Amino acid sequence: MAKINIKIEGISYQVEEGLTILEAAKLCGYNIPSLCAYNHGECSQGSCRVCLVEVKGARGLVASCVYPVSEGMEIVISSQKAVAARRASVELLLSNHSVQCQQCEKNEYCELLYAAKVTGAREGMFEGVKTPVTVDEVTPAIIRDTSKCILCGRCIERCKNAHGLSVLGFEKRGFNTIVGPAENRSFADSPCIMCGQCTSVCPTGALMEKSEIAKVDQAFREGKFVVVQTAPAVRAALGEEFGMKIGTPVTGKMVAALRRLGFNRVYDTNYAADLTIMEEATELLGRIKNNGVLPMITSCSPGWINYAEINYGELLPHLSSCKSPHEMFGAILKSYYCEKNGIDPKDMFVVSIMPCTAKKYEKEREQLQHDGIKDVDAVLTTRELGKLIKRSGINFNMLPDEEFDNDIVGEYTGAGVIFGVTGGVMEAALRTAYYALTGKEHELIKFEQVRGFEGIKEASLDINGTVINVAVAHGMKNAKVLLEEIKNGNSKYHFIEIMGCPGGCIAGGGQPYVKPQFLPNEEPDILDTYKQKRAAALYSEDERQTLRQSHKNEQIKKLYDEFLGEPNSHKAHELLHTSYKEREAFKVLK
Amino acid sequence: MLHLSEAAVVQITEICDRYLDEPTPLMMILSDIQKEYGYIPLEVQELVSQKTGISVAEIYGVVTFYSFFSLNPKGKYVIGCCLGTACYVKGAQQVIDKFSELLGVKPGETTEDGLFTLDALRCIGACGIAPAVSINGKVYPKLSVSDVPGIIESYREGAV
Numbered sequence: 092m093a094k095i096n097i098k099i100e101g102i103s104y105q106v107e108e109g110l111t112i113l114e115a116a117k118l119c120g121y122n123i124p125s126l127c128a129y130n131h132g133e134c135s136q137g138s139c140r141v142c143l144v145e146v147k148g149a150r151g152l153v154a155s156c157v158y159p160v161s162e163g164m165e166i167v168i169s170s171q172k173a174v175a176a177r178r179a180s181v182e183l184l185l186s187n188h189s190v191q192c193q194q195c196e197k198n199e200y201c202e203l204l205y206a207a208k209v210t211g212a213r214e215g216m217f218e219g220v221k222t223p224v225t226v227d228e229v230t231p232a233i234i235r236d237t238s239k240c241i242l243c244g245r246c247i248e249r250c251k252n253a254h255g256l257s258v259l260g261f262e263k264r265g266f267n268t269i270v271g272p273a274e275n276r277s278f279a280d281s282p283c284i285m286c287g288q289c290t291s292v293c294p295t296g297a298l299m300e301k302s303e304i305a306k307v308d309q310a311f312r313e314g315k316f317v318v319v320q321t322a323p324a325v326r327a328a329l330g331e332e333f334g335m336k337i338g339t340p341v342t343g344k345m346v347a348a349l350r351r352l353g354f355n356r357v358y359d360t361n362y363a364a365d366l367t368i369m370e371e372a373t374e375l376l377g378r379i380k381n382n383g384v385l386p387m388i389t390s391c392s393p394g395w396i397n398y399a400e401i402n403y404g405e406l407l408p409h410l411s412s413c414k415s416p417h418e419m420f421g422a423i424l425k426s427y428y429c430e431k432n433g434i435d436p437k438d439m440f441v442v443s444i445m446p447c448t449a450k451k452y453e454k455e456r457e458q459l460q461h462d463g464i465k466d467v468d469a470v471l472t473t474r475e476l477g478k479l480i481k482r483s484g485i486n487f488n489m490l491p492d493e494e495f496d497n498d499i500v501g502e503y504t505g506a507g508v509i510f511g512v513t514g515g516v517m518e519a520a521l522r523t524a525y526y527a528l529t530g531k532e533h534e535l536i537k538f539e540q541v542r543g544f545e546g547i548k549e550a551s552l553d554i555n556g557t558v559i560n561v562a563v564a565h566g567m568k569n570a571k572v573l574l575e576e577i578k579n580g581n582s583k584y585h586f587i588e589i590m591g592c593p594g595g596c597i598a599g600g601g602q603p604y605v606k607p608q609f610l611p612n613e614e615p616d617i618l619d620t621y622k623q624k625r626a627a628a629l630y631s632e633d634e635r636q637t638l639r640q641s642h643k644n645e646q647i648k649k650l651y652d653e654f655l656g657e658p659n660s661h662k663a664h665e666l667l668h669t670s671y672k673e674r675e676a677f678k679v680l681k
Numbered sequence: 682m683l684h685l686s687e688a689a690v691v692q693i694t695e696i697c698d699r700y701l702d703e704p705t706p707l708m709m710i711l712s713d714i715q716k717e718y719g720y721i722p723l724e725v726q727e728l729v730s731q732k733t734g735i736s737v738a739e740i741y742g743v744v745t746f747y748s749f750f751s752l753n754p755k756g757k758y759v760i761g762c763c764l765g766t767a768c769y770v771k772g773a774q775q776v777i778d779k780f781s782e783l784l785g786v787k788p789g790e791t792t793e794d795g796l797f798t799l800d801a802l803r804c805i806g807a808c809g810i811a812p813a814v815s816i817n818g819k820v821y822p823k824l825s826v827s828d829v830p831g832i833i834e835s836y837r838e839g840a841v
Contacts, residue, residue, distance in 0.1 A: 251736075260738030264746045273741035274723055282737075677723060677737070679684060 098165040112155035112166055113142055117615075123155050123168055124177055124209045126202055126243060126294055136244050140180040141206055145173050152176050174210075181212035187221055188295075189238035190214055195296040196478075200604045202294035203241060222266055229277040231301060232285040232452040237269045240297035246270065246289035253593050254398070254567035258283045270297075273677070282401050282676040284567070286394035286591045287448030287472075287600020300448045300601055303469045304479060310440035310468065311353060317440045319354040320420050321345060323361055324446040324511030324596035325473045327628035331603040332477030333487040337613060338624030340632060343492025348480050349444075350493060359495045360443065361507030363420035364519070366650070367391065368506060368641035370667055371413045371516075372523040373658035375586055379557070384408045386562075386577065386584040389516050391415045393453035394591025394600075396671065398567050403574050404673030412668040414466070416510065417443040417450065418459050421466030422666045423500060427654045431499055442469045444476050446511070446599035449591060458669045472601025502646040505636035512626040513565040513595035514541035514548060517588040521552065521561070522640045528554045532640065542630075544594060544622060547572060549584070561586045566593035597625035684724045692718060693725055697732035707735055707743060711750055720751045748800070756791045756798035758836050761815040765804025772825070773812035777801060779829040796837070 092107040099119055106115040116123050125142035137157035144155045147165035152173060155166075167173060184203060192198050206212070224238040244261065247270065251257040258272050258281055272281035290298045310317050330341040349357045375387050390396060390411045399410060414422065421443070425436040443450060447470075453459065454467040471479070480487055495501055506522055509515030518538045525533040540550035541561065546569040549562040562584045564570040570589045576582040592599045598621075605621050607613065614620065633639060641647065655663045685693070696713045700706035710729055714721050726740045744750040762768075762777040777788060780799055784792050788801040807813040810822030814832075821832065 247738075257736040257738050260736065260742040262742055262745050271738075273726065273737045677727060 095160065095162045097160050097163070100167060100169060101165075106160060108160070110160055112144060112146070112153070112158050112160055112164075115160045116144075116155065116166065116168065121168055124206060125156060126206055126241070127156055127245075136242075139184065139241065139243060141177055141184075141210070143173055143176045143180065144168050145170050178210045178212050179216075181207050181210045182216040184241050185212060185214055186217035186219065188241065189224075189236070195239070196299055196302065197239075197293075197296035200606055200609055201296065202606065202608065204295075205608055220266075222269065225269060225271060225275055227271075227277045227279075228301065229279040230283075230285060230452060231455050232448040233278055233283070233287060233290060234299050234301050235271060235278065236297055236299075237271065238297075239295045240270055241295060242268060242270060243294060244270065245292040245294065246298055249288045249292045252568070253288050254284070254286070255571060256282065256284070256567060259289065276677075276680070280678045280680060284394045284397035284401070284591060285449040285452045288592060290448060290600055291602070291604060300472050300475070301451060302475055303451065303471055304475055306469045307440075307442055307471065307479075310442075315440040316355050316434055316438055317353070317442060318356045318358065318424055319349050319442045319444060320358045320360045320363070320417055321349070321444040322417065322446055322511065322596060323359075323364070323508045323515075323629055323632075324599060324602065324625070325444050325476070326632070327511065327597055327625040328446065328473050328602045329476060330487075331605075331610075332474065332480075334612075335488070337605070337610075337617065337621045338628050340628040341487075342632065343494070344487060344490040345476075346495055347490040347493040348476075348485055348487060351485055351490075352479060352483055354442070356496045356498075358420065358501045359503050359507070360417050360420055361503035361510070362501050362644070362646070363416040363423070364507030364510045365504055365641035365644040365647050366419050366423070366667065367413055367416045368516075368519050368523050369647060369651075369658045370419075370663060371411050372520050372527060372641075374411055374413065375520065376524060376527055377659065379559075379585060386582055386587045387411050388586075389520075389588045390669075391510065391516055392589065392591040392596075393447065393449035395567070395570065395589045397449060397452070398570070398591065399574075400671055400674045401676050403578070406574060406577055407671045407673065409577060410671055412664075412670065414459065414667055414669045415450075415453065416507075417445065417470075418453070418466045418669070419667045420500075421454075421459075421468075423650070425464060425466065426666055427650065428500055436464050440468045441466070442471060443467050444471050444473065446473050446596045446602045447592075448472060448600045450601075456669075458671075473599075474601060474603055477603065497646075500646060500650075502644055503636075504641055504644050505633035505639035506641045508629050508632045508636070511596040511629050512542075513544065513590050513593075514538075514563045514588065515595065515629070516590075517541045517561055517563050517586070519641060520586070520588075521559075523642045524559070525552070525554055526640060526642055528557055541588075559586065560584045561588070563588045565590040565595055567591065569593075594622040594626070597629065598622050685728065689718070689725070690728065693728050694732065697729060701732065706733060707740065711740070711743060715750050720754045722752060748802070753791065754795070757796050758817055759798045759800060761800045761802045761805070762788075763802050763805045763807065763811070763813045763815070765802075765808065765811075767804070767808035768812040771811040771823075775826050776812050776814065776824050776829060779826045780833070783830060783833055797833075 094105045095108050104119045113123055123142050126139050137154045142155040143152040145167040146153050227235040247259045262269050326340050326342040329345050330339040346357050378387050388409050390413050421441045429436045451470045454470055459466050506519035518541050521538050541548050541563050547564050552559045560583050564573050697710055700709045721744050726737050730737045764773050784797050786792055786799050788799050791798040812824050814821045814824055
């Protein structure tokens, strides 16, 4: 790219042609106050007018986020005119905004509040009519409150980029414009897969997870035996809630915090990830041996399950019937564990800490409860756990490192840890499938071909003459490519891993927000690198484990010996497997 | 799609097929559906989404952005009252209010008997004859409030 000469605040700079003023200024050391500067153009509307600057010779002020630099351009950011205009833009946004910031769950990470602070915007400068408000709290996963929406459209872009879906869109026009699913429906009556990616990018509290902290409080009040389990990806990100650098694993401190919060047992979902692998690998080999439906597709990601049920009803027999790991854990806790410890399952309350909003929805599925007893009772996101810890006055950074509980359940191998990143389930399954077919361990353990963040990864393994072709996809946009192949009858794979969120659970919709304006100590390219950093935290934990194959988990072996029989036994099916049901994208509303 | 008649599916599919090779077919498809099918309910949008790969939310956004498109069936007679600047200063608001009062519907709504739809339009380019009303393409110039009952009656009697 050619370099061009510009001036900012009277100082000369050379920048690349083709950049917007906002991008160029950033490289020269100026953060023009804006709402979108940090988000890779995921809003390209140029409509909020917060980033206005003066350009010599231009008619009026220009929106720096969409205005390209040109040779000889002279830009003034700090003139009184520009400062006043930016402030007025934010004040106009605030005039049609529910400014109940105190109660807003997003206030710590609200980009509008931040922009208001930086520009000096005052509340109540423009009084007038407000756009009619919709609050959708119907699903157990996501809340949409249009009174806080600033119409930036980032959620729409994210949904489209991640999943090719765009469940959300702009509706109506002018002052009545809102963002929502078609017909301003609830997410519950739309093709939403509840992944929560929209909540990660929403600059305000318009899109958030539905909190279940109150449910957990109530369980404690009722004197229940409250067991908590944490998904692998949580440990790779929770530290961010407490100012730690992205990619800092905080397993030990997280366990210590959960104990101090009063949970009766603190377990690692990885235990159940090992169990999942035993069941899933057995199921796969069974399908291969008995000419069953292939390719088999993983079923750990509830966002993906939602997508499949809504969009690919005819492919549901391809899904592994295995419950997701935390649901398996819930089922084992409320059967095996309760039996061994003389606890009435009704008195047990299982809380899952997940990087995911779709898990909140998943736990309510009728297929995942028996006689009114749910396998899992509450799901908190990583962000909610952060809130819970802060609320309790625990100084997270000063906590000692403690170990997960490990009595008759809880032991885990490295194979479970990597479930949290795209390709992880596949790698873990291959480690065990290799053993099952050869009776030997794979010398490498690592299966590099399925690591990394390529949209679709594939590998081919010759195991004792049995060739297994596998593929890994994350984000529904990528998954769709593989699904269409299956639909058209030209899929060459035996086994496919699909994760709902791009990058896998480490970048799940319930993970801490990555918003550079609130992360002053991170590198400027953090939005491009945070997934890799969180993934590295998980891979390093895998490498630290002495046991790295699920089939080496002694407690799992014992669970089969004493309770389940063998993988895919009748009892295992009853407790650890589930079923799926085709759904309509748009339910007919009365 | 289960909720659309077979004939409707054929009709909508045929309309979509006309424009699928265009780089941006949506507006053309929706225009033809509006003209030929009469309105664009969600089930129709779902079918258009399947054919074009454009999401339902996006299609719904377009349908609700342009007042030309309608989510509900329109009446036999569509009364379009121009509320553009020229018509407005010449008393168009009083004219549309009178229609609204006599028909018992608000702008954008259709009478229960399915006979009339009342629409508020922005400038229809007939400023010289303001205030203007267009009913199924027939333009009524320089209307006053007192003309309104007679016009409605003439359509009720099928005289026009």
